[in-house]
Amino acid sequence: MRIRSFLFGVLVAVVVWAPGGPARAGHGLFNPQTFTLKNGLQVVVIPNHRVPVVTHMVWYKAGSADEPPGKSGVAHLLEHLMFKGTKKHKTGDFSRIVARNGGSENAFTSLDYTAYFQTVAADRLELMMGLEADRMSNLLFDRKEVDTERLVVLEERRMRTDNDPGSILGEHVNAALFLNYPYRQPVIGWEHEIKALTVADLRDFYKRWYYPGNAILVVAGDITAQQLKPMAERTYGKVPGRPKMVRHRPMEPPQSASRRVELKSARVRQPSWQRIYLAPSRITPIMGGPGVEHADALEILAEVLGGGSSGPLYRSLVIERKLAISAGANYDASGLGPGRFTFYAAPRPGVSIGKLQAAVEAEVAKIIDKGVADKDVARAKTRVLAEAVYALDSLATGAHVLGAALASGRTIDDVESWPDRIEAVTTEAVNAAARAVIKGRPSVTAVLQSAGKG
Amino acid sequence: MMAVLFRLTVLLLLAAATPAFAAATKNGKFVNIEAVVSPGGITAWLVHDATIPIVSMRFAFRGGASLDPVGKEGLAKMTSTLIDEGAGDLDSQAFQRRLQDLSIRLHFGAGRDTFSGTLKTLTKNSDQAFDLLRMALSNPRFDAEPVSRLRSQFLSGLRRDQEDPDVIAARALSKMLYPNHPYGRPVDGTVETIGGITADDMRGFVSRRLARDNLYIGVVGDITATELGQRLDEIFGALPAKAAPFDIAEVNAKADGRTQVIDMAIPQSAIVFAQRGLKRNNPDFFTAYVLNHILGSGGFTSRLYDEIREKRGLAYSIGSYLYPMDHSALITGSGGTANGRVVETLSVLKDEWRKMSEHGVTAAELADAKTYLTGNYPLRFTSSGNIAAILVSVQVEALGLDYLERRNGLVEAVRLNQVNRLAKKLLDADSLTVVVVGQPKGLKSTP
Numbered sequence: 001m002r003i004r005s006f007l008f009g010v011l012v013a014v015v016v017w018a019p020g021g022p023a024r025a026g027h028g029l030f031n032p033q034t035f036t037l038k039n040g041l042q043v044v045v046i047p048n049h050r051v052p053v054v055t056h057m058v059w060y061k062a063g064s065a066d067e068p069p070g071k072s073g074v075a076h077l078l079e080h081l082m083f084k085g086t087k088k089h090k091t092g093d094f095s096r097i098v099a100r101n102g103g104s105e106n107a108f109t110s111l112d113y114t115a116y117f118q119t120v121a122a123d124r125l126e127l128m129m130g131l132e133a134d135r136m137s138n139l140l141f142d143r144k145e146v147d148t149e150r151l152v153v154l155e156e157r158r159m160r161t162d163n164d165p166g167s168i169l170g171e172h173v174n175a176a177l178f179l180n181y182p183y184r185q186p187v188i189g190w191e192h193e194i195k196a197l198t199v200a201d202l203r204d205f206y207k208r209w210y211y212p213g214n215a216i217l218v219v220a221g222d223i224t225a226q227q228l229k230p231m232a233e234r235t236y237g238k239v240p241g242r243p244k245m246v247r248h249r250p251m252e253p254p255q256s257a258s259r260r261v262e263l264k265s266a267r268v269r270q271p272s273w274q275r276i277y278l279a280p281s282r283i284t285p286i287m288g289g290p291g292v293e294h295a296d297a298l299e300i301l302a303e304v305l306g307g308g309s310s311g312p313l314y315r316s317l318v319i320e321r322k323l324a325i326s327a328g329a330n331y332d333a334s335g336l337g338p339g340r341f342t343f344y345a346a347p348r349p350g351v352s353i354g355k356l357q358a359a360v361e362a363e364v365a366k367i368i369d370k371g372v373a374d375k376d377v378a379r380a381k382t383r384v385l386a387e388a389v390y391a392l393d394s395l396a397t398g399a400h401v402l403g404a405a406l407a408s409g410r411t412i413d414d415v416e417s418w419p420d421r422i423e424a425v426t427t428e429a430v431n432a433a434a435r436a437v438i439k440g441r442p443s444v445t446a447v448l449q450s451a452g453k454g
Numbered sequence: 455m456m457a458v459l460f461r462l463t464v465l466l467l468l469a470a471a472t473p474a475f476a477a478a479t480k481n482g483k484f485v486n487i488e489a490v491v492s493p494g495g496i497t498a499w500l501v502h503d504a505t506i507p508i509v510s511m512r513f514a515f516r517g518g519a520s521l522d523p524v525g526k527e528g529l530a531k532m533t534s535t536l537i538d539e540g541a542g543d544l545d546s547q548a549f550q551r552r553l554q555d556l557s558i559r560l561h562f563g564a565g566r567d568t569f570s571g572t573l574k575t576l577t578k579n580s581d582q583a584f585d586l587l588r589m590a591l592s593n594p595r596f597d598a599e600p601v602s603r604l605r606s607q608f609l610s611g612l613r614r615d616q617e618d619p620d621v622i623a624a625r626a627l628s629k630m631l632y633p634n635h636p637y638g639r640p641v642d643g644t645v646e647t648i649g650g651i652t653a654d655d656m657r658g659f660v661s662r663r664l665a666r667d668n669l670y671i672g673v674v675g676d677i678t679a680t681e682l683g684q685r686l687d688e689i690f691g692a693l694p695a696k697a698a699p700f701d702i703a704e705v706n707a708k709a710d711g712r713t714q715v716i717d718m719a720i721p722q723s724a725i726v727f728a729q730r731g732l733k734r735n736n737p738d739f740f741t742a743y744v745l746n747h748i749l750g751s752g753g754f755t756s757r758l759y760d761e762i763r764e765k766r767g768l769a770y771s772i773g774s775y776l777y778p779m780d781h782s783a784l785i786t787g788s789g790g791t792a793n794g795r796v797v798e799t800l801s802v803l804k805d806e807w808r809k810m811s812e813h814g815v816t817a818a819e820l821a822d823a824k825t826y827l828t829g830n831y832p833l834r835f836t837s838s839g840n841i842a843a844i845l846v847s848v849q850v851e852a853l854g855l856d857y858l859e860r861r862n863g864l865v866e867a868v869r870l871n872q873v874n875r876l877a878k879k880l881l882d883a884d885s886l887t888v889v890v891v892g893q894p895k896g897l898k899s900t901p
Contacts, residue, residue, distance in 0.1 A: 050505055053833065083754065092764070095754035100822055102829015105754070119833050151767025158722035159770055159790050163619060267719070269613035310551045319547070319603065325610040348606055379555055386557030389576055392506050393837045 028416040029388070030398035033225035037232060039241030040213025042406065045228050046220040046398040054221030055396045056128045057117040058136070059407040061216075062209035064189070065111045065182040065337060066247060073153065073189015074197055074205045076109040080149045081202060082116065083107075086138040091145065094131055101127060111183055112336045113407035119396070122222040129217075129235040136210055137239050141199045150194060157188050166272070166448055169263040173446045176259045177276055181252040181337050211242045216406045220399040252278070252338055254288030255442045266451040270325070272346040273353055274446040275360070279331065279437045281339035283409050290436035295333045296421045297433035298341060302331035303380035304372050304430065305343075313343070316363050323351045323359050336408045341437050353447055368439050371431040384422055485841065489855055490679045492686035498671035499845040499855070500682055503838065507577040509675040510838035511587075512846045514570040516668040520636035520702055520781075526651055528643020530564035530663075532608060533656045537562050539600035541589035546600035549586070558583045560590070566641060567780040568850065569663055574839060577676040584689050591664060592692040596653035608648050615642070619724035619891040620788065626714055627726045627786075627889045631707040637782055665697035666690060672845025674838040705782045706730060712900040713888045723796045723892025727774075727803065728786035729885045734778040734851050740864045741876045742776060742785075747823045748815050748873075749806070749881075750774025750787055755822070757806050762789065768799045785880075796894035804883040811881035814874030828862040 033045040064075045085091040098105045103120035118128045161167040171186050178184040188194070217236060219228055255278065278286050279298060285291040305311050306328035309319070317324040327345040343364060347356045391397045405415045488500045519530040538553075538560050540546040553560055559574040560583070571591075575583035615621040625640055632638030643651070669690060673682055709729045732742045750758040750773045762772045774787030791799045815823075835841045848857045890897060 050503075051832070051835075092755075092760075096822070099753060099755045099826045100829075102826055102831075102833070104830060104833055121829065121832070148765070148767040152763055152770055155722065155767070155791060156770035158792060163720045163722050163724075163790075165617070267617050269616045270610050308550065308554050310547065310554055315547075319599070322603075325607050346610065349609075383554065383557055386576060389506065389508060390557075390559075390574065393508060393510075393839075 029418055030402060030416070032398070032402055032412060032416075034412060035225060035229060037212065037237050039237065039239060040211075040244070041232070041236050041239075042216045043225070043228065043232055044216060044218045044402050044406070044412070045223060045225040046218070046402065047222075047224050048220060048395055048398075049222050050395075052122045052222045053119065053395065054122045054125050054219055054223055055117060055119045055399050056125060056132070057115055057218045057220075057399050057403050058132050059113050059115045059216040059218065059403040060209055061112075061214050061247065061407050061409075062114055062205070063110050063112040064185055064187040065249065066209065067182070067185065067205070068201075070193060071197060071201050071205070072185045073194040074201050075114055076188055077146075077150065077153050077194065077197055078202050078205055079107050079109045079114050079116075080153060081141065081146065082135055082139060084142065084145050084149070085140045086134050087140065088134050088138060089131070091142075094135065097131060098128070103128065109187055110404075111187060112409075113404065115403060115407070117396075117399075125219070125223065126231045126235065129231055133235040133239055136212070136215065136236070139206060139210075141203050141206075143199055146197075146199055146202065150197065153188070153194055154191065157191060157194065160188065161186070162191075165263055165265040165268050169261065169446055169448050172261045172263065173274070173276065173444055176261050177278065177340065177444045178252055178338070179255060180250050182249065183335070183337050208245055212236060212239050213241060213244050216403055218399045218403045220395050247336070249337060251287060258442045258445070260445045260447070262447040262449060264449040264451045268448055268450045270346060271353060271450055272344065272448045273356055273360070274342055274344045275357075276343075276444045276446065277341045277437050277441055279333070279339045279341040281333045281335045281337065282414065283336065284338050286338055289441060290433070294429075294433035294436055295339075296418075297425050297429040298331045298339075298437065299333065300377060300380050300384065300422070300425050301372070301430050301434050302329050302341065303384055304376045305329035305367065307380060307383060312367065313345070313360065313363055317345055317356070317359055321359060323348060323356055327360065334404060334408060353449065357445070364438060368434055372427065372434070374427045377425070377427045377430055381422055381425065385419060388419065485835070485858065487845065487855055487858070488679050490673075490682050490686070492683045492691075494687040494691050496666060496669070496671070496686040496690050498673050498682060498686055499849060500672075500677070500679055501674045501838075501841055501845065502676075502678060503674060504676045506838075507676050508838060509573075509575055509577055509580050509583075509673065509677050510842045511573040511671065511673045512570065512839070512842040513572075513669060513671045514568040514846050514850055515664055515697065516568055516670075516780075516850065517663050517697060517700055518565045518568045519639075519641040520566045521663070521700055522636070522639070522643070524639075525647060526643075526655060527639050527647040528608070528641070529651055529655055529659055530569055531642050532605070532648065532651050533659045534562035534564045534569060535604050535608065536596055536600060536656060537594045537660065538586075538590045539604060540595035540597050541586070542593045542595075544589070545595065545597060549589075552582070553586060556582055558586065560587060562590075564641065566637060570846070572839065572842075580677065584685050588689045588692070591660075591690065594657075594660060596656050598653070601653050601656075605648060605651075608643075609645060612642060612645055612648065619718055619720060620726075620790075622716060622718070623724045623726040623788070623889045623891045626716060626891075627728060627887065630712060630714060630887055630889065631709060631728060631784070632705060632782070633708060635705045635782075636702060637705065637779065661694070662698035665694045667695060668697040669693070670846050670849040672842040672849070674842045674845070702781050707782055707784055707887075709784075709885045709887045711884050711886060713890070713897065715894060715897055715899045716889065716891045717893060718891050720892050721792060722790050723793050723890050723894045724788070724790050725796065725799065725888065725890050726786065726788045727886050727888045728777075728784045729882055729887065730880075731776055731778060731783035731785040732880070733780075733783045736783075738872075738876055739776075739778070741868050741872045742880065744820065744823050744827065744865065744868045745810075745815070745873050745877055745880070746774055746776050746785060747827060748819050749810055752823070752826065755826075757810065758787070758803065761802050761806055762799060766798075766802065768795055768802065772799075772803075793893045794895045796890055796892070797896045800888065800897070804886060807881055807883035807886060810877050811883065812878070814877045815870070817870055820868070820870050820873060824865055824868070827865045831862055831865075 105118040313327040317327040556579040772789035777784040
């Protein structure tokens with residue numbers, strides 16, 4: 001069902017980089033047009049005239065990692081409240097107007113950003129722009145509505161996290177993985193802090209981060225920059241500009257100890273195991289560890305190791321040794337803060353976590369030791385670049401990729417040059433990246449266990 | 455495990471966020487569908503679009519998990535996961551590797567009433583893609599290694615289902631509503647039945663169920679009608695002309711207002727509910743569709759959303775939807791709320807059900823529902839794959855080649871007195887049958 005949802009940065013990373021962009025090196029990716037309004041709003045247009053429809057998104061460079069200490073969940077609760085009233089529109093009007101115009105809408109909060117979007121017939125675009133511009137600066141905060149919506153968010157937390165042992169473990173893993181970086185806080189917030197959020201907390205966060213210079217407007221579909229510009233000036237152009245706020249993120253210090261986080265629950269019927277290494281994102285290196293130059297190679301490494309049933313981990317653990325139900329690897333590079341490189345496996349019945357872990361460790365050691373083969377790198381590159389063509393099948397993908405990238409501190413050029421950079425990744429670079437991120441590096445091992453078993 | 459959860463969430467995101475593709479063209483007409491008939495007599499519906507060099511195909515065979523023999527529940531589903539794990543001269547690894555190296559997406563699935571498949575390929579690899587599909591359909595191997603491996607993954611999935619209150623609730627509800635009918639049995643089978651399904655069972659399923667006379671095909675993308683015609687014979691021509699006959703009884707759900715509570719130590723109860731609905735071919739179907747939209751399906755604007763979430767903060771997710779099947783139909787829905795608020799949530803739910811039955815909807819609500827449903831319809835055509843899926847379901851439901859163009863007119867034609875007459879006749883709060891998984895305060899199973 002369509003729900004206002006929050007998403008972990010990790011999830012969006014999959015959206016962003018699994019599909020990728022067009023495979024034609026030297027041709028860019030989404031070929032967007034861009035301009036900036038006088039009040040500082042950056043506008044990105046991705047023309048696509050296949051059908052008379054547009055996706056209209058506003059991204060704010062403010063996510064859960066930008067919350068003040070003790071106020072976890074404020075970014076996400078604010079996202080919910082953005083559907084309530086403004087000075088111009090009373091509560092519920094926003095969604096009613098979108099619906100009456102046949103539009104689909106939603107919003108999501110992540111570690112690094114909060115985004116709002118509607119998909120509508122192209123001739124309804126300016127109406128959506130007017131509504132979105134209105135709630136950029138005119139939101140009202142009604143105490144009673146805040147209290148009711150808080151209950152909704154607490155139910156959302158119960159559904160997503162408290163009801164699910166795997167998600168509870170995930171919260172502990174994030175808190176262990178990051179000693180200091182704010183990614184250690186859950187996007188939805190800790191229950192006791194959600195309960196304590198005040199109207200003032202919400203208003204402060206809104207006033208601090210919601211303004212044109214901290215937002216990105218992305219429109220994909222049957223429109224050009226030339227057509228969009230006067231519409232943008234008539235709507236968003238009227239929102240007053242403000243001096244820029246700087247995002248201050250505490251840095252993650254060098255880490256020296258590996259940690260193990262284990263959750264045993266009677267509710268768990270299928271145990272699982274993960275090992276997570278801090279890895280560079282596309283813009284943030286690991287202090288005392290690998291730098292951002294490894295990001296593209298790590299993407300290929302994850303595809304070589306984790307790419308379906310022909311990857312070495314799956315082949316060895318699942319097919320040959322019959323120890324695991326599943327096994328693989330993935331890499332998240334999308335955030336403004338540090339990324340992560342993850343190995344995962346789930347044991348077959350009767351196989352201990354210890355035995356499973358030893359088997360993964362042996363495979364990973366082999367990969368570090370011997371390196372990956374040229375032909376496997378070539379195959380992985382072909383697959384990654386082919387996904388890019390599929391990405392063009394959907395109007396929203398380009399808007400999501402560019403919006404998330406820009407809201408996380410990256411540039412359009414960085415996104416557009418992605419196919420060229422992937423094309424240029426060498427086997428040596430993949431092996432060097434594997435060694436830099438894994439060999440001798442501290443990690444967090446996460447274990448989900450059935451209660452009462454080894 | 456977490457990786458799986460991530461992917462599911464991503465799919466949800468894309469489902470919510472992906473915009474329209476090609477339903478309404480510039481001149482306001484819907485997509486141009488051609489009914490392509492191969493030289494060998496196989497029909498497919500095609501929307502030709504060469505904008506992007508990809509081809510999407512969907513297909514469905516009528517006859518799904520409802521035909522699983524008693525004690526072999528999960529047969530159709532398990533066949534769907536193994537049919538592309540080795541075929542012809544390629545074993546499981548070789549087959550999967552070829553798909554992967556050519557970036558071909560091939561998946562099969564089984565529902566209650568159909569066995570279906572989806573193929574997506576870059577145009578340049580379409581020859582190989584069609585050939586791999588042909589092999590999977592006509593010559594699947596079901597070798598011992600992949601059968602054993604996939605069986606263990608299947609069992610792992612069933613174990614995970616036992617952790618999931620929503621799945622437990624949905625299974626229990628089916629069982630309550632259809633105690634003596636295949637619709638009451640689990641599509642995914644059980645730990646016991648999955649253990650007993652053999653390669654021969656799956657070979658039997660393929661030879662009896664996959665044929666040309668129960669096959670429906672939709673294709674969208676970079677392929678011409680002429681080429682598709684030839685390909686259809688190559689891909690599907692070797693299938694038998696006729697599927698084995700079957701007979702599934704028409705059945706009315708045993709929706710009699712019972713409540714079942716299943717104990718689970720979790721902070722939020724999962725709630726599912728259902729009453730009888732209307733089948734797709736019922737003349738009142740569109741009226742019911744509009745009615746349910748106002749009641750519980752209107753995204754952020756339905757009555758249930760308004761009363762349960764917006765006004766009272768009782769749930770994050772709450773909604774109802776029509777669930778027509780080939781031989782029965784439901785209006786069903788789900789929600790989740792803290793254990794201490796289940797009784798209140800159910801009471802508001804039943805009150806809204808009753809209110810709509812007694813007083814109907816307003817003219818303004820009907821008008822809003824119509825502008826939403828008609829305006830939003832084009833946005834449902836989110837990608838070539840989605841359009842292909844719609845082409846298949848329109849054929850399965852025998853709605854006709856011009857259905858896409860007629861559909862908004864059918865919504866527009868729904869009148870207020872029809873909606874309100876149907877609300878009175880159809881909606882019956884006392885028949886709502888409910889399953890709650892959790893530890894709801896003050897709620898007990900109906901004896």
